[in-house]
Amino acid sequence: MAEYEGVLIYGELINGSLAGITTELLGCGRNLADELKESLSCLLTSDTVGEASKEAIAFGADKVYVIEDPLLKEYQPDSHMQVLEKLIKETSPRIVLTGHTPTGADLAPRLAFRLGVASATDCIELSVDPETKFLLATRPVYGGLAQATYTCELRPNVASVRTKTQATLERDDSRKGEIIPQKAEIDASKVRTKIVETVKEEAGEGVKLEDAVVIVSGGRGMGGPEPFKTVLKEVADIFSKGGIPAAVGASRPPADNHWVPEALHIGLTGKIVAPDIYFAIAISGASQHIAGMSGSKTIIAINKDPEANIFNEARFGIVAKYEDSVPALTEKLKELLG
């Protein structure tokens, strides 16, 4: 039986650079590997990987496996699974981590079932049992009402990790590591799906939600599309004008009702964000929304219902209709920040 050793990160690239989640996984993986006194590896796949492999070392990897193939340019589970499964069989990692992203959340469960092990999905905290060295993976359940910690006594241990939950290491370009190119050897006949078209959704103008330091979000209580373009945008604009990246967001009902584009939807099934300041305006605080924004440093809630769950999450709150409170808030913020 193979000797299991080390932590393997399944890396993702965005425009040739490491995705934010991958630097987060490297940060978390570095801690786990240090605890185990074992190595941290990162797999990077695309048609060309380029400089991102050096970036992975700068963010904590000891070894970077680079697999380049035109079939790996777009994520296709059948091609990516082949290279990941092969690498795992060859290197026998103790722990395999992916992001809980459209790619990683798709890959981790498939991998676990294929290897005959269990996976833990959407994890927010990871550690290793000091005695057994099995991964202990904690994830929210019932929309964050409780948390459960799971383990699987079969190796490798597989988990997908929620974005913005793990601290990234300081980039250190002097870190040493090994870049190991691997052959892809993909059996194209086993790729059962075909991407015939990709359509990029209009994210709208301005700052992306993931990059915003301040987010001004509205919920069902906004009543329609207009206030997102006026009342909420005005608050965000005050910060933007002061050089602080700010954006307007929404909970699920405004997105489902097409008041805002889906790209603005924050929640378990939308974007996961963690800005410094999160204004939750006329948002009740359904668990599925909380899951997308609970990592925010300071949450400010304005809701007319004093019993709204959002007040359980917020640091500051006003019990009021947004029409009666937000305009005054806007004026005062203008005065303070202008």
Added chain:
Amino acid sequence: MPGVNMIVCCKEVPDPEAPPASFKVDPANKKVIPAPDVKHLIGQYDEFAMEAALRIKDQVGGKITALSLGRGFVMDVIKKTLSVGGDELILLDDAAFEQCDTCATAQALAMAIKKIGEYDLIFCGRQDSDWGYMQIPLGIAEILEIPAIHIAKKVEVTDGKARIERVAGDITEVIEVGLPALVTVTSELGNLRYPALKGIMAAAKKKPTVWGPADIGLDASQIGAMCLCKTVSLFQPVKESKCEIIEADSPAEAAVKLALRLREEKLI
């Protein structure tokens, strides 16, 4: 093609939008216990999966079998799969299934699907509404060795192939796949239709098929060994902060006070 043979996997769950206070967390037994007055529903994403299947049935015809694993189903709830237009309902309902973890659940559902035999498309919700695992559907596809497309907002069947719009962050991928295949469905597909009176009446007359472990070729004593995922602990996270409600004579004054508080705390 003479119509599409579809299976929709659904789960009966306590209403996930019920107030958090109506759920009790039992760390000793690692269970979340809903208050008796919390109503049961079909998982929200499973409803979208059902709607995806119904739209295909509307367009090209076919048969829909709803499949669910659980214990002590509320018939009025789970029979909604029939009243909206499902043709058959199969329930894996046995005390032995209560111990199933995600791995064993996927195995049991896959065995039931094998017993159903013929299928072109399997629909599941993108994730369950209570424990939120997001792995059983992909597990079923792995076990059945069929392709799976995860997180779809549109599904169409033409010429023996499925054309699926998959949501991948800000990108929508249009994917073609041969049948059989498994598809998980997300909210953007649209809400499940309301049952028509005719459908409700027809559903009332239909009896679900109930299968136990033996019916799907499973030895109940094996289920424990099929569970690979061990729950170490279940707990409620401690809330660090309390909300400071800003009070004033008017909402506008409260808003001004709020801005000043943020400045005072050096947050802005």
